[in-house]
Amino acid sequence: MNSMILTLLVFSPVLGILLMVLVPKTDERNLKVLGFLGTIPALLISLYLYVQYATGADLSRFSVKIDWFRFGNFEKYDPNLLAVDYELSVDGLSLIMVILTAVLSTMASIASIHIKKEWKGYFMLFLLLEIGMLGVFTAQNLILFFIFFEITLIPMFFLIGKWGFLEKEKAAYSFLLFNGVGSAILLIVIMVLFARTGTSNIDALRHIMTVGGVSLFAPVSDAMKYTLLFGLLVAFGIKLPIFPLHTWMLRVHVQAPPSIVMLHAGVLLKIGAFGLIRFGMGIFPEQFKEIAFFVAVLGVINLLYGAFLAMIQNDFKMVLAYSSISHMGIVLIGLGALNEAGMQGAIFQVVSHGLISALLFFLVGVMHERVKTSMIDQLGGMAHYMPITSGFLLAGAMASLGLPGMSGFISEFMAFLGLFKEEPILASIGALGIILTAVYLLRAVLGMTFGKAKSTVTEGVSELKGIEFAPVLILLALIITIGIYPTVLSGPLKGTLDAIMLGIGG
Template structure:
């Protein structure tokens, strides 16, 4: 039975899509209720697997592998040569990402209460997006990973272009073009590896690329390994994003509806980090070690560039968008350190930023829903008009700038600790980004909460509603929980870190 759980986990949103198909378009409350309920099976299954794992069950018991299709007719040489299986599996990192995805999907479904039109089409695409996200983190071969990766692009394009704001079409096409090019680069890497090794299984590729004497269909030279790693860096760098491949993300964060930005900032950007860690660092550890300094430099550039640009923005959405670029730099800094502290900090930052970004973008959506603006100059005195919302916004901003006791502090501390061990000068330069983060966060949030009250807004604004409280309270609780009790993540990540360090020869 355990081997069927991952399949049920990944494809459970399809049951909700089936039910939605038969509900008339005009039944708004029913559509929203079914859309929300359809996210619960994946959440419950992922929580069950996590609790079973915490109780001592091995994650390998949930893996599934079924013959799917093959290229060519080479069974007489090797029954698995150029065969592509349907295989899903979990390790500690993937389990954490599946939990993050399922939690944010459920909370984003609640946040979809602000969607104004065509709820049926919206939730059909929303649930398809969830299938793609869950599949990405559980796929055990590169071809299946790529299929799920592409599934996320289609619904995101329409969710941005149909339900976004004023420049939604431009944002949607920018998203599609950049991510499409990244996908093309990724596909080239996958096809080269598949053609030269005869397999797309991730564990088999790790073994073939790192252990000498393994027979291959065609040799993979050191130069080609470096080229493939650089290509992976570009493909996943678009998704992360790494400067200068970031401009599309700014448009998406500003123009997409808040519920979709919660998933985009919280999960979809993290696919870039997941890919770099699992494939770049996992399959090419020796080559990754040689370019680790370059990765760290790119991280510092991301951190400082995003922080400087966030400092001069006049739109709160743009502040948060550049903040995401800056915080993704911390992921690269941790990976560039290439030691236990750094890599652990990078993975913590992936989870932490996913929760914090989802919280802040949801709160921006709550404010925008009331006043139809996110311009800093037009917002002020929120503490008087919307005290609860202002309090939650201040709490989210403290998490974003790395206040001790919250998840942001743990991830930033470990990432920089790792880099200070290897490159102290570079790490010292990077700490300027931490200082700037406090400046731009406090500048924006204190202006909104304690700035001069805008008389034109007082009559329009009501405080956060009960249905809006659930996502805020859950996200804030998780942020504090991880900050106070980080071992909730360190235990499942332990095996992943050990495997990475062994691959690096440590």
Template sequence: MNLTYVLSLLVFAPLLGVVVLAFVPKTQEKTIKLVGFLATLPTLLISLAIYFHYLAGKSLKDFSVSAEWIQFGGFKEFDKNFFAVHYELAVDGFSMIMVLLTAIVATLAAVASIHIKKEWKGYFMLFLILEVGMLGVFAAQNLILFFIFFEVTLVPMFFLIGKWGYFEKEKAAYSFLIYNGLGSAILLIVIMILFSRTGTSNIEVLREFVNSPDAKWVAPISEAGKYGLLFALLVAFGVKLPIFPLHSWMLRVHVQAPPSVVMIHSGILLKIGAFGLIRFGMGIFPEQFKTLGLLLAVLGVINLLYGAFLAFIQKDFKMVLAYSSISHMGIVLIGLGALNEAGIQGAIFQVVSHGLISAFLFFLVAVFYERTGTTLIENLGGIAKGMPLAAGFLLAGAMASLGLPGMSGFVSEFMAFLGLFKEVPVLAAVGTLGIIMTAVYLLRAVLGMTFGQSHREFVGITDIKSFEWVPVITLMALIVLIGVFPSVLSGPLQKTVEAIMLGLGG
């Protein structure tokens, strides 16, 4: 059976929803929201089918597609792949997991979008275009196609923040665009240098080419040049992750964007930074990456502690979660900086785990804001009286985020720190202060909201509604599943980690 069309269908399926929405009158709110939700389902079903295809022992290469697209220069007769950009999509264990994570979070964020109050047609059209960009980023098999999809995510996100956000939405949208635009510019420079020096943009070919002593370069790159390109990648993807001090734009987005959009931003878009560092930094420049291990570990500890300590003093729960994201992305850097199997696997686990946990918590933010019109911890004091179920799930989400055993957060944090303790135990010991602080700021915020001093009566307030159970139960089930059976991730990721370790000489 020919499966080469499957990835193209997966990536571009949401566009069918955009086409349908174009013909729906903008006043038909229920129809628009239903179409917006249903348009995310084909991608979810296809991504699940790919995952079960893998579990059945079949090769993910069955889904690879490559077709001629753009040819530069007159090299086609010499070598059809020389200075050619092909339309190439493929997945391995890591990218398959990221595609599945994207499909799940996008579908659940579409459910959360039911709380959007105005201009639903434009919102869902942009939402679905954003999903296409995210899926394409993880499925692209060459750098230029990756960059195109990467750029596709910026435009709809800019408008989703600036149009449907809160009081300072325009400032948040422009901060997002400026910072990420600069990161994109740096990434484009790296891609163009690699393409012009090697004659290829295929990720697998580049990985072999750059690390082969017998490679015939169009124009060789010096050792210093390789370090320069790797550092540029670190900055480009560091903005996205974000790495301190390139983080201020992300705080504005988390606070000013609507919660359904923040579910996408925190759950998926931030993870593109980690994905790029692993896929391109470690993959294409492994020898150079080894020398940056200590720097990454130090940056990770700084992220972890900085985010944790500032989260502790916040009065707005959205700001607590924003600084928490900075802190938890530090664990990704700690794992990568360890440069061993445990650390790298922990970093990838943290990418997936935080994607689920942050989406879960921001969905609950949407639920609380919809009922009360506030996210200030003080104003939500005693909310457990009126919304006991939502308050209980909020506490469960906090437990997952602080790394309670049996939940996904514990697995990722344990492996990342295990990797760093093997290499730099003193730095790892300092980093554990961030883990302690995570428990402190999360319990302070959550207990303050659920059982804190009440400034208003929450009698008669609606608890979790019928449709809201879908994201709550789905995300919590996945968080527990990964915590109890981490093999659901470690199995698909094994070959990816082995390939990275081979490149690092481990």
């Protein structure tokens, strides 16, 4: 049974998709209920895995490996040579990412109550997207990872282009173009590694690239290792995104439906960070060590660029979009520090930003549903006609700017602590971004809550109600829990961090 757990986890949304086939496309209520229920099995299984870890179980016992297909006939030389297996596995890092995916998928399915048309197609694509995301974080070989990575692109393209706002088609094609280029680069890297080493298994590649091993045709030279690492940096840098590969993300954040942006900002962007950690640092630790300062510089640029531009936006969605760019800079800063504090801060930031951005975009969706705008100067006086929503919005902003007691503080503190240990001057420059974060978030939130009220907006506006409270309360509870008890994340991460630090000689 243990060997089936991860397969059930990844493909559990298929049950929701199959049930939807039986429901008429005009049955809005049942389709929305099935869309929500389709995310529950993955959530329960992911929580079960966390409980198993917390009670001392070895996560490796849930791994699965089944013969899939092979190239050529090399069994007499090596039964694993040029073979691609169906391999799923979890460690501390992937377990955390799986839980984040499952939680945000359930919260986003609740946020999807505001979808107005073609609910059947929407929720079937929504659940297909969840399958891709769960598969990305559990795949144990690069080819399977790439397949799941591509699965996320297809439903996202249609979810943006069909159910988005005014310029949804432009945003969808921009998403597809940039991510398609990133996928092409990633595929080239995977094929070169597979051809040279005869394997796509992540652990085997890590061993060959660090300890050494027999390659199929020729050794992988240092120059090629740097080239492949650069390819990974570009491919996952588009996904993260790293400046100047970020423009597509701005359109998606503004034009996609808020429920989908919750998953895009909360999970899909994090695939970029996950890839850099798992493959960049994991497979090429020595080469990553050499470019660590460059990565940290990119992080500081991201942090300051996003913060400066967020300060001059009048659309709150654009504020949050540039804020995401800025906060992903903190991830790069932590990775570039190349020590345990920085690494831990980077991973904490991945999770923290996922929860905070999902909370803020959910609230944006609620506001847009009521008043049909996200412009700051049109939302003045929210505290008078939506006081509860305004309170939660302020709480989300406080978490995002790093208020002590919330997850944002822990991640930012550790990432900068790591960089100050290695590059104090660069860290001092980057710290300006933390100050700017407080400026642009308080400017935007206070402008909406206590700014000049617009009578055209305040008439007939209702508060949060019913099921809308669930995502807000759950996400805020998780943000506070991580802020006051960070061991819930640092515990599972210990083994992963030790392996990474050993690889880079830390």
